[in-house]
Amino acid sequence: MIAPEVPPPDEITLPWWEATREHRLLVQTCAGCSGTQHPPRALCVHCGSDHLDWSTSAGAGVVDSFTVVHRAPRPELDVPYVIARVRLAEGVILLTRLEGQPQEEWSIDDPVRLTWVDLDDGRALPVFVPADVS
Amino acid sequence: MSTGVAIVGAAESDLGVTNRSILGLQAQAIGRSLADAGLTLRDVDGLATTGVSRFSATQLADHFGLQPRWTDSTYAGGSAFEMFVARATQAIQAGQAETVVISFASNQRSARSRSLGGVVEDHTPEAQFETPYGPLFPLSYYAMAAQRYLHTYGGTREALAEVAVAAREWALLNPAAFRHGTRSLTAEEVVGSTMISSPLTALDCCLVTDGGGAIVLTSSERARDLRKKPVEVLGYGERTTNTSMTAVPDLTVTGAVGSGADAFARAGVTPADIDVAQVYDSFTITVALTLEALGFCGRGEALDWIADGRIRPGGDFPLNTSGGGLSYCHPGQFGVMLLIEAVAQLRGEAGDRQVPGARLALAHGTGGILSTHATVVLGVES
Ligand SMILES: [Zn+2]
Numbered sequence: 194m195i196a197p198e199v200p201p202p203d204e205i206t207l208p209w210w211e212a213t214r215e216h217r218l219l220v221q222t223c224a225g226c227s228g229t230q231h232p233p234r235a236l237c238v239h240c241g242s243d244h245l246d247w248s249t250s251a252g253a254g255v256v257d258s259f260t261v262v263h264r265a266p267r268p269e270l271d272v273p274y275v276i277a278r279v280r281l282a283e284g285v286i287l288l289t290r291l292e293g294q295p296q297e298e299w300s301i302d303d304p305v306r307l308t309w310v311d312l313d314d315g316r317a318l319p320v321f322v323p324a325d326v327s
Numbered sequence: 328m329s330t331g332v333a334i335v336g337a338a339e340s341d342l343g344v345t346n347r348s349i350l351g352l353q354a355q356a357i358g359r360s361l362a363d364a365g366l367t368l369r370d371v372d373g374l375a376t377t378g379v380s381r382f383s384a385t386q387l388a389d390h391f392g393l394q395p396r397w398t399d400s401t402y403a404g405g406s407a408f409e410m411f412v413a414r415a416t417q418a419i420q421a422g423q424a425e426t427v428v429i430s431f432a433s434n435q436r437s438a439r440s441r442s443l444g445g446v447v448e449d450h451t452p453e454a455q456f457e458t459p460y461g462p463l464f465p466l467s468y469y470a471m472a473a474q475r476y477l478h479t480y481g482g483t484r485e486a487l488a489e490v491a492v493a494a495r496e497w498a499l500l501n502p503a504a505f506r507h508g509t510r511s512l513t514a515e516e517v518v519g520s521t522m523i524s525s526p527l528t529a530l531d532c533c534l535v536t537d538g539g540g541a542i543v544l545t546s547s548e549r550a551r552d553l554r555k556k557p558v559e560v561l562g563y564g565e566r567t568t569n570t571s572m573t574a575v576p577d578l579t580v581t582g583a584v585g586s587g588a589d590a591f592a593r594a595g596v597t598p599a600d601i602d603v604a605q606v607y608d609s610f611t612i613t614v615a616l617t618l619e620a621l622g623f624c625g626r627g628e629a630l631d632w633i634a635d636g637r638i639r640p641g642g643d644f645p646l647n648t649s650g651g652g653l654s655y656c657h658p659g660q661f662g663v664m665l666l667i668e669a670v671a672q673l674r675g676e677a678g679d680r681q682v683p684g685a686r687l688a689l690a691h692g693t694g695g696i697l698s699t700h701a702t703v704v705l706g707v708e709s
Contacts, residue, residue, distance in 0.1 A: 197459040200449045210455075231573060232456040258478075258578055260470035261525040266444025266463050276462045276524075278471060278573060286573040288457045301478040318459055 194274070194290050194320060196312045206233050208247055213317040216309045218250040220283045231285035252307030254279040254321065257286060261296045279305055279321050293322030328595050332416040333550040333557035334705065336364025336543030337670040342656040343505055344436050345537040349379055350390050352432030352539045357391070360541035365554035366426060371543075373397040373424030375411035378431055378660055387430070397424035403567070404694020405607050408662030409701035413563035415544050425545060429666075432539025433658035441535050441659065457572055463524050466532065466610070468696035470524035472578040473612035477526065479579060480627035482615075484526055487630060488517035490611035491530050491653050493639045498650025500640060500680040505536050506654040517611075531611040533652035533661070540667045558673045561596070561687075562704035564589025569698050582700035583620030583691060590689075590702035591622075598622045601704075602685040603672045604644070605665035607693040608651040617691055618646075621702065645682040648672060662692035666703065673707045 202210040209232075212219045221233045224246050228239030236243050259277035275291040277299075291299055292308070304324035309317040338359030340352040347355075353376070361367055374395045380386045384398035397418045401407055408429055415427040435441045445464030447454050462468065473487065495512040498504035517530040550557035566582030569575050591597060598621060606621075608614045615629040623644070624632035638646035649655040649668040656664065669688040671677045686709050691702045 194460075197461070199459045200454045202455065203450075206452070206455055232452045232571065234452075258471035258475040260462075260467050260474060260527075261522075262461065262463060262467060263522045263524065264443060264463065266442070266461055270461045274461065276460055276467050276471070278578075286576070288460055288462065288572045290460050301475060320460075 194292065194310045195269070196310060199312060199316065199318070205235050209233050210316050212247070213309070213319070214315050216317060218252060218307055218319050219247040220250050220281065220285055222246050222248045229284045231287060248283065250281050250283050250307070253324065254281040254305050256291065256299065256301055256303045256305060258301055259291055259299055275299060277321070287319065290320040291322070292320055329547055329559040329561060330416050330420065331547050332419045332544055332560045333547045334542050334544055334560065334666070334670050335550045335553045335555060335557055336360040336366065337667045338363050338541060339503060339664070339667060340432050340539040342503055342538035343536050345434060346437045347434055347537070349432050349434055352434060352537065353379065353387060353430055356432055356539045356541040357428055357430050360428065360543050363555060364543045366543060368393065370426045371395070371428050373415060373418055373427030375399040375415060375427065375429045376431060377402055377407050378433055395424070397427065403699040403701070405609065405660045405662045406565070406692030406694040406699040406701040407660065408666060409563065409690055409692040409703045410565050412544070412560060412666065412703045413565065413701070416560050416563065419544060419546055425549070427544045428541055429544070429663060430539065430541035431658070431660055431663045433660070434537045435659050436535050436537045451570070453571055462572065465696045466527065467524045468572050469610040469612050470527045472616065472697065473526055473610070475578040476612060476615065482630040484518045485514040486634060487611050487615060488514040488531070489630070489633050490608060490614045491517045493633070494608060494647055494651040494653040496639045497648050497680055498654035500678070501650050501655060504650040504655040505534055506650060527610055527612070533609050533657040534654070536656045536658055538656040538658035538664070540663045542663065542666050542670065556674050556707055558670050558705050558707055560703065561706045562590040562592070562594025563702065564593065565699070565701040567699050570695065572696060575697070579616060581616050581620045581697050583617045583693070583702065586700040586702040587621035587691070590704050594704040596687060596704060601687050601689045602645070603648060603669070603682045603688045604646050605648070605669050605688070605690045606646060607661055607665060607691060608647055608653050609661070609693060611653070613693055614646070616697070617693065621689070621691060640680065648677060648680045648682060660694070665690040665692060669705050673705060
């Protein structure tokens with residue numbers, strides 16, 4: 194994946210993006226109810242608390258669903274590519290890309306592992322590859 | 328049970344490729360729907376619309392020289408118009424307005440204003456966490472729902488294509504349909520057409536056309552003195568579930584579960600009572616998920632249930648009898664067109680595609696990425 198333009202973080206999402214500079218994937222975690230959520234928010238969607246902490250994901254997940262995009266929404270994107278919902282072991286779902294193997298080999302429920310696409314401004318975007326690829 | 332509010336006028340604007348402005352198409356739709364009701368613009372004291380401008384209802388009021396007692400421009404994509412029916416009903420019940428027009432128009436095909444990536448607002452979480460990956464919006468979300476649905480329930484791509492095949496059969500009976508005068512589709516053609524976002528192909532996707540329409544509502548009491556047979560608002564319900572692609576845990580279960588249950592309960596009817604249904608068909612998968620959510624069939628059963636011609640002309644569940652967004656028209660927000668077709672069927676005005684003896688109709692709008700869901704139950708006295 195070629196590094197895309199990503200809008201700057203706001204006060205809610207800044208810690209999450211800062212951690213990506215060190216290739217750490219944060220999951221927002223509620224100090225009140227231990228619930229997890231993504232993307233980051235100002236309040237816990239489970240209990241309404243604003244006592245929100247961060248935990249670091251181990252980077253393991255499974256493919257909840259995916260789609261191979263054959264027509265690009267922006268001229269700079271080369272098709273085809275694989276868009277997916279990945280469910281992390283920590284419970285949250287991320288929208289992401291699947292990489293590291295031919296598109297026709299992907300299946301729902303495949304185990305995946307975190308890797309990173311570096312952005313020009315030093316931040317990075319989490320993407321996923323097959324769990325058994327080193 | 329009636330809410331005491333009825334639809335008394337309904338009309339389309341020009342459809343297809345019109346080379347007209349949004350306000351020009353709105354004027355056609357509103358003028359024709361008021362003429363249908365035997366009313367004039369001076370009778371209108373409530374307006375609900377979207378897609379005109381940032382101040383949609385205000386813009387429309389200004390354009391027509393009105394100062395309405397009630398307006399609504401709730402932005403909820405294609406389901407907004409079923410929501411407007413609920414809010415207009417309540418406004419009329421409460422005495423805030425007497426005659427409400429609900430309208431929509433778009434010139435998106437003439438103006439080439441539709442983009443595959445959708446409209447991205449840089450300040451939203453989606454702009455930071457989703458758009459950078461390049462999903463088609465809304466298509467890639469529906470595609471992931473379809474992928475998950477077929478995986479979970481073991482359906483085939485050909486079985487899902489039946490939604491598009493049946494819609495085309497209905498469109499062939501509707502002179503106003505974009506695909507009228509073409510020919511039948513086969514499941515193989517749908518599956519074999521250009522892949523856009525797998526597993527959905529070009530023929531799984533709604534049309535991109537101009538068009539619009541309007542309906543007029545007033546009290547049932549006043550409706551008795553007007554030109555056409557009143558179509559009573561019997562029930563309504565809605566759910567709002569997500570803007571992000573990651574908020575809903577199960578892609579195969581939509582907010583239509585709640586919106587439908589509320590609408591049926593309010594109307595005092597069950598899915599089995601419905602004679603004709605208009606269910607937003609932005610994509611083929613939308614229909615499968617919505618039929619299950621509304622309770623017309625069990626979870627995972629939709630593709631078996633619609634097989635063997637059940638939703639085609641002559642079948643025992645007439646669905647999207649206009650030809651739907653897939654083959655009739657799709658001006659970007661199809662919700663008002665669902666209501667117009669439901670009214671035509673209940674009045675017996677649907678010509679070659681008329682469902683004989685239709686007394687009870689359902690219209691269900693879906694907006695965004697399975698984001699908003701609104702159900703309306705309509706009926707006429709037998
Ligand atoms: Zn909490």
